[in-house]
Amino acid sequence: MPSSLTVADLNPAVLNVQYAVRGELAIKAEDLRNQLELGQQLPFKRVINSNIGNPQQKGLDQPPITFWRQVAALMEYPPLLELVQDKWPSDVLARAKELQEEIGSVGAYTHSKGIPLIRKHVAKFIAERDGYPSDPEDIFLTGGASAGVSLLLNVLIHPHETGILIPIPQYPLYTATLAQFNGVPLPYHLSEPDGWSTSISEIESAVTKAQKEGIKPRALVIINPGNPTGSLLDLPTMEAIVTLCEKHNLVLLADEVYQFNLHQPNTHPFHSFKKAVRKLNSPIQLISFHSISKGVAGECGRRGGYFECTNISEDVRAILYKMVSVGLCPPVSGQIGVDCMIRPPKEGEPSYPQYKQETDVTHAALAHRTKLMAARLNGLPGVSCVDSPGALYLHPKIELPVAAVKAAEQLGKQPDTLYALELLEETGICVVPGSGFGQKDGEYHYRLTCLCPGVEDYVGALESFHRKFLEKYGGL
Ligand SMILES: Cc1ncc(COP(=O)(O)O)c(C=O)c1O
Numbered sequence: 001m002p003s004s005l006t007v008a009d010l011n012p013a014v015l016n017v018q019y020a021v022r023g024e025l026a027i028k029a030e031d032l033r034n035q036l037e038l039g040q041q042l043p044f045k046r047v048i049n050s051n052i053g054n055p056q057q058k059g060l061d062q063p064p065i066t067f068w069r070q071v072a073a074l075m076e077y078p079p080l081l082e083l084v085q086d087k088w089p090s091d092v093l094a095r096a097k098e099l100q101e102e103i104g105s106v107g108a109y110t111h112s113k114g115i116p117l118i119r120k121h122v123a124k125f126i127a128e129r130d131g132y133p134s135d136p137e138d139i140f141l142t143g144g145a146s147a148g149v150s151l152l153l154n155v156l157i158h159p160h161e162t163g164i165l166i167p168i169p170q171y172p173l174y175t176a177t178l179a180q181f182n183g184v185p186l187p188y189h190l191s192e193p194d195g196w197s198t199s200i201s202e203i204e205s206a207v208t209k210a211q212k213e214g215i216k217p218r219a220l221v222i223i224n225p226g227n228p229t230g231s232l233l234d235l236p237t238m239e240a241i242v243t244l245c246e247k248h249n250l251v252l253l254a255d256e257v258y259q260f261n262l263h264q265p266n267t268h269p270f271h272s273f274k275k276a277v278r279k280l281n282s283p284i285q286l287i288s289f290h291s292i293s294k295g296v297a298g299e300c301g302r303r304g305g306y307f308e309c310t311n312i313s314e315d316v317r318a319i320l321y322k323m324v325s326v327g328l329c330p331p332v333s334g335q336i337g338v339d340c341m342i343r344p345p346k347e348g349e350p351s352y353p354q355y356k357q358e359t360d361v362t363h364a365a366l367a368h369r370t371k372l373m374a375a376r377l378n379g380l381p382g383v384s385c386v387d388s389p390g391a392l393y394l395h396p397k398i399e400l401p402v403a404a405v406k407a408a409e410q411l412g413k414q415p416d417t418l419y420a421l422e423l424l425e426e427t428g429i430c431v432v433p434g435s436g437f438g439q440k441d442g443e444y445h446y447r448l449t450c451l452c453p454g455v456e457d458y459v460g461a462l463e464s465f466h467r468k469f470l471e472k473y474g475g476l
Contacts, residue, residue: 016179018172018436025420026051029430044428048458050448051430053227053392055298060451062298065358067351068340071095072302075106075336089350095343099336106332112325114141114306115332118339122306125342132278138309140320141338143330144300145257145291148307150177151323152253152287155316156218157183163215165206165250167198169395169437169445171227186210186217187438192397195386196229198222200240207248219251220244225258225270228395228437228447230370230388232268238276245284252277254288257305258391260295263367268389274310286310292337294392296362304334304341369450370394376459380466382476392451395434398444398466401473416444422469427461 007015033047047059055062070088074080074096081093102117103110113119119136126134142148153174156162159182166174168187178185188206190196203220210217222241224233233241245252254273262270277286291305309317324330344359345351373394374387382399400415408418414435423446424430434445452458470476 013180013182017176018179023432023436024417025424025430025432028421028424029428032424032428042428043426044461046428047424048427048429048452048454050452051432053294053449053451054300055294055392055451056300061453062296062362062451063358064299065297065340065355067092067345067355068297068299068337070351071099071340072333072336075099075103075333091345091349091351095339099339103332103336106336108332110329110332110335112327112329113321114139114330114338115335118335119306121339121343122308126272126274126308130272130275130278132275134274134308138312138317140307140309140324141330141335142305142307142324143303143327143334144293145255145289145305145307146173147303147327147330148287148289148305149173149253149255150180151320152219152307153177153183154181155319155323156251157181158216160184161216163210163217164253165203165217165220167221167223167226169228169434169439169447170221171223171255172436174221175438184210184215186215189440190226190229190231192386195389196226196231196395198231198233198237198241200237200244203241203244217248217250219253221253221255222273223255224273225261225388225390227258227391228393228432228434228445229386230391230393230395231386232262232270232390235271235276238271238273239280242273242276242280242282242284246282251285251287254286256288257291257294259290261366261391262389263363263370264389270390274308277310283311285312287312292334292341295341296359296366297337297341299334299337302334302337303331304337306338365453366392366450369452369455372455373448373450373459376463380463381470383466392449393447394450395437395445395447397434398446399476400444401470401476404469404473407473414444416446419444419469420446423462423465426465426468427458429458429462429465 029047049059070092103115119139122139123134123136163184163186164178165186165188168189175185186206188202191199207217259270273286274288288308293300345355370388374385377383377385377396383396385394385396388394405415408415416433416435420431420433431446431448439445
């Protein structure tokens, strides 16, 4: 009789992986939703999923963009073309025909780096965005940005030797993937009083510390716009980061999946690191990630994205190609999503008015919720919240009463986890505790998304919960 597999038999690196966004709070929220569906009485009528940046999730219900879905439908089922010939906009039909001619059936594997025509379109999008050329051979289409990040960390890391500089707080994909590949996380703190800005001296200190400990810093992760912070880098800071990478020979991993999520685009525009690198004529090695999961498309489930290599040698690109070949190809529906994202309808084209209307409504809703929640959170005792100019999140800092911290300790939980659990149980609002993203000792935060409609209603519940929580634990 073979002995049955136990957890202890598994790869220890896998056991070390943690991913707070889908952790204890999300599981409890699911449980509460089931209870409501069974008709049980709870202090609230619905669960508000403010824990995850998954815009089209049930309950968040961000409407998909019609242009995307029409193209996707025609790609999935080409005979539909006959039926909608006279009904759907001609640019949708033309796009689907063009892609069908290139791709054939969506059921076939494609080139492992992604469909050549779509990579050409991505390169054109990047060149127009930045004002500097881009080569389709430098583009790899991926099954979401996560797949690209995971690939890059996998190829960069020599187990237990390679240090990767990561922002704190950070999106837990990075710590989770580092744990999986036995990379050494080198945390650098973002500066909350300056709107979660990136401080060069913080990164320098992290590099020095690593070198003293015999760890080789190899790459620097920057998330811009930030998750969970919603911060946005200005060009001078980006140029200073590029110079720092030159000085320490760091590969820059630029996670730019929120580049279309700008709440104040006139005063806070997005600049890509590709542009900063080219502007400085810098030789640093850069990998930039993008995704169809965010922006106003929110097509998370399609799994589409790309990364662009800048100043990466042909030999290294060949290894990346070999590694993506092992996985055969990214999902074709995700690749088609990338084409829709970077080639949206243009002014004057038949789909444009509807596209503009739909995307304007979503941008406005996200900006409105962010502003309103930040203002209301800042009105609460012991809460301070940066009004995010980008991404999908707010990351308020909360002061917690001593008795609450003690109560959490007794339960073996982080204090902000206790706060988030009680918030969920009292109001149905699900957030992610700051401890899941990293924070300074003695500080507490939580991340909430701006994706849930009805903010005017539930922000009131959040406010009264906060006041009651402070009262329950003896005040600040
Ligand atoms: C900063 C950041 N990078 C990457 C991802 C992963 O995106 P994808 O769905 O494209 O894998 C996310 C998802 O929330 C994210 O917030």
